[in-house]
Amino acid sequence: MGVQFVLLFLFIFKAQVISNNGIASLPSLHADLIGQGWATDPQFAGALVVGQMTPGPNGLWIVSLGYIVAGPLGAVVALCASTIPPMLVLPIDALYRRFGSLPGVEGFVRGIGLAVIGVSPLVLAQVLQGSGFDAGTAVIASVAFVLVLTRRVPNIVVVLLGALAGVLIYR
Amino acid sequence: MTQTTNGGRVTPAGDVVLPPPPVRRQLLLWLRIGTASFGGGQGTRLNVYRAFVERGGWMSPLEFAEAWAVCQIGPGMSLVALSALMGYRFSRAAGAAAALFGLLVPSGLITVALTIVYLRLDEYPLTQAALHGVVAAVLGLAIANVIFNARPLLAASREKGLGMLVLALVLIATDAIVFAAASPPVLAVLLPSAAIFAICSIVRARTA
Numbered sequence: 001m002g003v004q005f006v007l008l009f010l011f012i013f014k015a016q017v018i019s020n021n022g023i024a025s026l027p028s029l030h031a032d033l034i035g036q037g038w039a040t041d042p043q044f045a046g047a048l049v050v051g052q053m054t055p056g057p058n059g060l061w062i063v064s065l066g067y068i069v070a071g072p073l074g075a076v077v078a079l080c081a082s083t084i085p086p087m088l089v090l091p092i093d094a095l096y097r098r099f100g101s102l103p104g105v106e107g108f109v110r111g112i113g114l115a116v117i118g119v120s121p122l123v124l125a126q127v128l129q130g131s132g133f134d135a136g137t138a139v140i141a142s143v144a145f146v147l148v149l150t151r152r153v154p155n156i157v158v159v160l161l162g163a164l165a166g167v168l169i170y171r
Numbered sequence: 172m173t174q175t176t177n178g179g180r181v182t183p184a185g186d187v188v189l190p191p192p193p194v195r196r197q198l199l200l201w202l203r204i205g206t207a208s209f210g211g212g213q214g215t216r217l218n219v220y221r222a223f224v225e226r227g228g229w230m231s232p233l234e235f236a237e238a239w240a241v242c243q244i245g246p247g248m249s250l251v252a253l254s255a256l257m258g259y260r261f262s263r264a265a266g267a268a269a270a271l272f273g274l275l276v277p278s279g280l281i282t283v284a285l286t287i288v289y290l291r292l293d294e295y296p297l298t299q300a301a302l303h304g305v306v307a308a309v310l311g312l313a314i315a316n317v318i319f320n321a322r323p324l325l326a327a328s329r330e331k332g333l334g335m336l337v338l339a340l341v342l343i344a345t346d347a348i349v350f351a352a353a354s355p356p357v358l359a360v361l362l363p364s365a366a367i368f369a370i371c372s373i374v375r376a377r378t379a
Contacts, residue, residue: 016247020358022212046293050285053305055205056278058212059248063279064286072283079279083271085247086255090267092245093238093256100237101183107372110324111365113240114339117321118346119360124213124313137307144311148217151225155214156207159308166304171297 003038003070005077012062012081022051022059023123029062038069053159136169184327186231191261194269200227201254201273206281210305212250213312215278219250220319223257230257233323243361251275331375338371 011032015025026044033039047068051061059082066078099105125133140162147153147161174180178190191197200222208215216239224235238260242252251271258270292298321343328339342364350360 020243020246022248046289049302050282050289052211052309053209054278054282054285055208056215056274057248057250060278060282063282067283067286075283083251086252088245089242089252089256090259093241096241103372103376104369107369108365109237109240111368112243112361113236113324114342115346115361115364116243117317118343119350119357121313121317122350140304140307141310144308145314148312148315155217156209159210159305162304162308163301166301170300170303
């Protein structure tokens with residue numbers, strides 16, 4: 001069955017509205033697109049991998065998926081549907097700038113910031129589970145971390161060195 | 172907010188921040204970030220931090236960490252929200268448009284190109300090995316991002332007293348443990364922490 005672009009837009013829009021990071025939109029989108037018979041599990045896996053590599057937000061995996069299931073127009077539909085929900089941040093930020101000096105508001109936002117610090121490495125670990133975590137992963141991650149802290153090596157070089165190390169270790 | 176002689180300002184936390192650059196320069200920076208930040212959201216956030224906070228000095232590290240927290244409140248991709256927020260704070264609608272365009276158009280095109288390449292190469296063992304390495308390197312970038320945001324938030328908590336610093340560390344540890352043990356939705360962890368920290372901040376402000 002062919003992909004209906006309006007429906008694809010609505011599926012992606014809904015998945016973004018009910019989630020607040022790139023990966024959290026996966027379950028909803030997975031249920032909808034598999035349900036319609038528009039995408040397969042390996043296609044989802046491939047799109048998620050591309051999202052980890054490409055510049056821009058991880059959520060661009062949805063653009064990759066849009067391209068896989070419906071070609072260039074699918075990618076455009078996916079990008080548009082994913083860009084609208086985050087714009088709600090502008091009124092939220094206007095409120096924050098107005099009331100951010102109140103202790104309660106300041107504490108609320110800092111509390112979220114602290115919780116994100118506790119949670120975000122684990123969110124990433126969940127995403128990485130599929131590819132397996134071993135000693136090689138730990139070594140590459142540690143070296144990448146140190147290179148970043150030196151502030152002398154651009155990210156793109158760090159990522160390319162990671163790819164090279166991966167080839168040497170896992171081939 | 173205090174102005175400085177060069178048109179910059181001093182943040183409530185006492186950091187000196189420069190006035191934002193013209194929109195055209197912002198657009199060029201976002202285009203560069205959208206083109207070269209391989210490594211997904213982690214690589215991109217790191218480059219945004221480097222370009223606008225470390226090199227530009229247009230935002231303080233604490234403002235950046237708090238902006239990232241604000242972006243968790245709303246729906247959708249946090250980095251898209253962050254770029255719109257920063258662009259809007261710098262130069263209103265024109266700044267937000269420059270940020271969104273510069274970040275998403277090149278990265279969207281590169282995503283499609285990588286998808287085409289990946290669809291042809293994914294069954295080769297060499298591709299899988301290289302990807303495993305990339306994913307591990309991205310984990311390293313993620314840890315750097317966490318540390319860049321943790322430092323100013325912990326320093327700000329320390330300024331409110333030792334009790335708030337201890338509370339901050341306990342919250343980070345508790346959230347990590349709860350999330351690892353039960354994997355609840357992210358917001359179910361963020362909101363209670365925010366509420367606890369808000370209440371303690373109010374109590375502290377009343378008693379101080």
